[in-house]
Amino acid sequence: MLIGIDLGTTNSLAACYRDGKTEIIPNRLGKNMTPSVVSVTAEGDLLVGETAREYGILHPQNMARLFKRTMGTDKTYSLNGQEFSSEELSSFVLRSLKQDAEVYLDCEVDEAIISVPAYFNEKQRRATKRAGELAGLKVSRIINEPTAAAVSCGVAESEESSCCMVLDLGGGTFDVTILEYDQSIMEVYAVAGDNMLGGEDFTLKLMEMFARDNQIDMTETDLKTLGNLYQAAEFCKCGFSERNPSVMAVNIKGMTYESEYTLSEYEEACIPLLERMRKPMEKALKDAKITLDDLDRILLVGGAVRLPMIRSYVQKLTGIFTEFSEDPDLSVVQGAALACAMKERKQEIREVILTDVCPFTLGTAVVSPYDTFADEERFLPIIERNTVIPVSRTQTVYTASDDQQYLRVKVLQGESRLANHNLLIGELTVEVPRGPRGQESAEITYTYDVNSLLEVEVKVISTGLKKKIIIQDEKNKISEEEAQERLERLSYMKQNPREEEKNMYVMLKAERIYEEASKEDRTKIDEAVQSFREAMGKGTRLSVDKQRQELMDLLDEIENKDIHVFRA
Ligand code: AMP
DSSP states (O other): EEEEEEEOOOOEEEEOOOOOEEEEETTTSSOOOOEEEEEETTOOOOOEEEHHHHHHHHHHHEEEGGGGGGTTTTTTTEEEEEEHHHHHHHHHHHHHHHHHHHHHHOOOOOOOEEEEEEOOOOHHHHHHHHHHHHHTOEEEEEEEHHHHHHTTTTTGGGOOOOEEEEEEEOOOOOEEEEEEEEEEEEEEEEEEEEEOOHHHHHHHHHHHHHHHHHHOOOTTHHHHHHHHHHHHHHHHHTTTOOOOEEEEEEEEEEEEEEEEHHHHHHHHHHHHHHTTTTHHHHHHHHHTTTTTTGGGGGEEEGGGGSSSSHHHHHHHOOOOEEESSSSTTTTTHHHHHHHHHHHHHHHSOOEEEEEEESSSSSEEEOOTOOOTTOOOOOOEEETTTTTTEEEEEEEEEESSSSSOEEEEEEEESOOSSSHHHHHHEEEEEEOOOOOOOTOOOOEEEEEOOOOSSSEEEETTTTOOOOEEEOOOOTTTOOOOHHHHHHHHHHHTOOOOOOHHHHHHHHHHHHHHHHHHHOOOHHHHHHHHHHHHHHHHHOHHHHHHHHHHHHHHHHHHHHHHHHHHHHOO
């Protein structure tokens, strides 16, 4: 079975297409969203999602989050003595979603369409695909998040043609996509974005304001306090959707700190962040060769657009009324599920052809023999950014010195004139016959497929010698054997049994709330934990469920009571 997955910076979701509609797949705790968080316990158990986050509040050093931001890089995360790359951590999240889907759908789930930010580069896309494979999923398509969002917002359902700008502000990334829908063809004109701007930055801003106002030095605070500050800031930020002012309160080493912020105060502090949304929007319009007047709709998606200031900023900037759905964080996964239906050519789905663009310029390095700075390599673009994909383009290059024996082809991605300022994503060497410089030449062909994955072929003109590479990061290049070994290592990471997840989650939550609770509440928690443990020790499933629910209700009550006190 094929499912759609939104592998988000903060939360991940899965959905499928069944009986003529998309369906969000609930996780083992019955929730739509699984936090993209991984923890490893002291016993070496692997935790994913809500349980991992709960564990991480008490043991922040053994929790990894926001790892999507370092996807495709060498960064590793150390969790209880074990090192993991972003790709591996993502594979745990994907594996957890796969398992939940299998239980929910009661069949094997072996294939997925995974969404990525449109602005994700080659390395990040490949790492995402590998993460899927490590989780035991065949990744049949990588779909750009805004394209998925536009599909789910019904852009493809309208009879009339329309030109749309999709602004997607998720937890960690901001994406702008301009697309046109016309007679069953949905064509992406341009994408732009900021990989380092998202809802998290707005949370961080509140943390900074709070630290300043309460004289807390964040550079001196321990990880656990930082975690508490983050939780409180997140709560206060989300509170603005319902109230103004919103209160932020944190208990640090027995002392309660509290500050109240009005929306306009917060907005003022966030101006530099809001301003960062402007440039990618301008760039996308410019690349699409259109003006604001050509836009029919602006769609806002991603959880962070719930912040009222995002909507008002975009409206003020563009003068266009913005649309947003009730559940902006479900749009992408629903679009991915619709893409599954399109792939499987479900009859109820209107046939839509999706055309996408490549987000970066792809090219190679050349040295001009007439250059004064002979060792300065110039960047020769082969596929310009925002070219419609799939695409295949060829450029001819010549030998740069006499008696040159090899032609080294660097595969680069980026927009700089200088080769070494762009990202090196692959390399290939071919042998050429010796001769005076400029005599020998080779054709370099770049082919970019619908999944935005690049293939490079070099053909030496005089000898007809051809060499092909499917780009793979040299450092990450792994042999079949290594891949198998890695897969086994990861699959033997003991994952907490699915059935026990709810129990573990509630116990971790009890531990956390106990630490912060008053004396009376501690007694109540103690008693409820005791009853729950007894039920687990000898009780039937029904009594375990009952005691767990009672403990959960108590913890929610204590947690909410504190919030109520602070708000009063
Ligand atoms: P996504 O990756 O699309 O799920 O977006 C996650 C981001 O949305 C996180 O930074 C959340 O803090 C943010 N978010 C979710 N709900 C709200 C809300 N009510 N107000 C402000 N931000 C929110």
